[in-house]
Amino acid sequence: MPDDFDQELKDKAALPDRTPRLEIKNLVRRYEGLAVVDDVSLRIMPGQVTCLLGPSGCGKSTTLRMIAGVEMQDSGEIWVDGKLVCDTHFRVPPERREIGLMFQDFALFPHLTVAGNVAFGLRNGTREEKRARVEELLDRVDLLRFIDGYPHQLSGGEQQRVALARALAPRPRIMLMDEPFSGLDNRLRDGIRDQTLSLLKEEDSAVLLVTHEPDEAMRMADEIALMRGGKIVQQGAPYNVYTRPVDQAAVAFFSDANVLHAQVNGALAQTPFGQFLAPGIPDGTYVDIVFRPQHVRLDFDRAGKGPLPTPSDGVPARGVVERARFMGHESLVEFRMDHDGSTLKTTVPNVFLPKPGKAMWLTVRRDRCFVFPSH
Numbered sequence: 001m002p003d004d005f006d007q008e009l010k011d012k013a014a015l016p017d018r019t020p021r022l023e024i025k026n027l028v029r030r031y032e033g034l035a036v037v038d039d040v041s042l043r044i045m046p047g048q049v050t051c052l053l054g055p056s057g058c059g060k061s062t063t064l065r066m067i068a069g070v071e072m073q074d075s076g077e078i079w080v081d082g083k084l085v086c087d088t089h090f091r092v093p094p095e096r097r098e099i100g101l102m103f104q105d106f107a108l109f110p111h112l113t114v115a116g117n118v119a120f121g122l123r124n125g126t127r128e129e130k131r132a133r134v135e136e137l138l139d140r141v142d143l144l145r146f147i148d149g150y151p152h153q154l155s156g157g158e159q160q161r162v163a164l165a166r167a168l169a170p171r172p173r174i175m176l177m178d179e180p181f182s183g184l185d186n187r188l189r190d191g192i193r194d195q196t197l198s199l200l201k202e203e204d205s206a207v208l209l210v211t212h213e214p215d216e217a218m219r220m221a222d223e224i225a226l227m228r229g230g231k232i233v234q235q236g237a238p239y240n241v242y243t244r245p246v247d248q249a250a251v252a253f254f255s256d257a258n259v260l261h262a263q264v265n266g267a268l269a270q271t272p273f274g275q276f277l278a279p280g281i282p283d284g285t286y287v288d289i290v291f292r293p294q295h296v297r298l299d300f301d302r303a304g305k306g307p308l309p310t311p312s313d314g315v316p317a318r319g320v321v322e323r324a325r326f327m328g329h330e331s332l333v334e335f336r337m338d339h340d341g342s343t344l345k346t347t348v349p350n351v352f353l354p355k356p357g358k359a360m361w362l363t364v365r366r367d368r369c370f371v372f373p374s375h
């Protein structure tokens with residue numbers, strides 16, 4: 001059937017290439033018998049930014065070092081564009097992996113000019129072609145005027161932009177970044193982050209960015225891989241990781257979290273805020289009901305009474321303001337609850353600073369609560 005065969009070939013050609021730019025499979029690294037990277041797998045497509053996000057010591061940098069080739073895994077494989085780059089028997093040396101690196105201590109070469117620094121990684125091309133590439137990149141990071149200057153003549157942020165230009169110059173297929181923006185003050189950081197991101201997207205690089213800052217991951221990532229104790233515990237688009245956390249620690253990693261404790265009876269957990277659904281959790285199980293401060297509604301106390309219960313928000317419970325602080329774009333108000341003396345955190349947009357001791361009624365948005373079995 002040559003016609004069908006031709007059609008099949010055409011269909012295949014129409015499909016986008018789904019080979020990941022970078023794929024790591026079941027990477028393990030042990031120190032003194034302890035797995036600090038424990039069966040980590042990831043796939044990153046061209047033009048995609050994945051953030052490896054997790055607390056200090058969870059194994060993020062070790063994962064990056066293995067991909068860069070400066071550290072060997074105990075087991076597992078690293079693939080680039082569908083080709084094996086490293087397993088326990090075979091290893092392409094770091095300099096031949098075409099991987100760009102950008103780390104926090106991005107030290108430029110002090111004895112080279114800005115142009116010399118950016119040109120450092122350019123191996124192919126004539127002198128003129130290299131110069132053109134250097135000029136193009138310095139123009140992109142808005143530093144062309146410093147092309148013949150030396151690093152010590154630049155501010156920290158400018159040096160970082162040169163480092164970015166240097167890392168991008170050879171058009172790396174993969175860019176590994178380890179907390180690359182943490183040395184910068186907030187004002188500079190946002191601009192450089194955005195600039196970096198747009199340059200990398202233009203080059204269609206696959207980016208793996210290591211950070212312990214949720215805000216940075218949310219801002220930069222197409223996909224977040226949440227890491228803890230050497231393992232990836234959750235992976236997905238930032239919105240999904242934030243709104244469908246796998247456990248209490250995953251909620252708490254992104255924001256403050258309030259927790260109510262309860263026991264399940266008939267797939268329901270009874271609390272002072274009313275009943276919460278606990279589908280699929282057996283009777284008698286202790287559960288934690290976790291919710292973020294922005295998902296509490298506040299109402300004023302009216303002669304000892306609060307608002308009426310609603311199906312969406314359940315039953316209001318009374319608390320007394322303990323502390324209120326203005327945080328810039330919102331106010332954080334902490335309550336001591338009447339029913340058990342526990343503290344509950346709430347946030348309110350803009351300025352809301354009730355006096356300590358003021359009684360208010362709190363209702364919890366049930367559609368924003370997570371119910372997890374207690375450990």
Ligand SMILES: Nc1ncnc2c1ncn2[C@@H]1O[C@H](COP(=O)(O)OP(=O)(O)OP(=O)(O)O)[C@@H](O)[C@H]1O
Nearest residue numbers: 031032036054055056057058059060061062063212
């Ligand atoms: N060469 C080494 N020898 C022994 N232990 C090591 C070595 N390198 C890292 N570790 C340990 O491995 C664990 C993971 O370290 P890693 O640097 O990968 O964490 P991280 O998530 O990047 O942390 P941070 O955000 O603080 O940089 C840590 O407990 C660390 O102490």
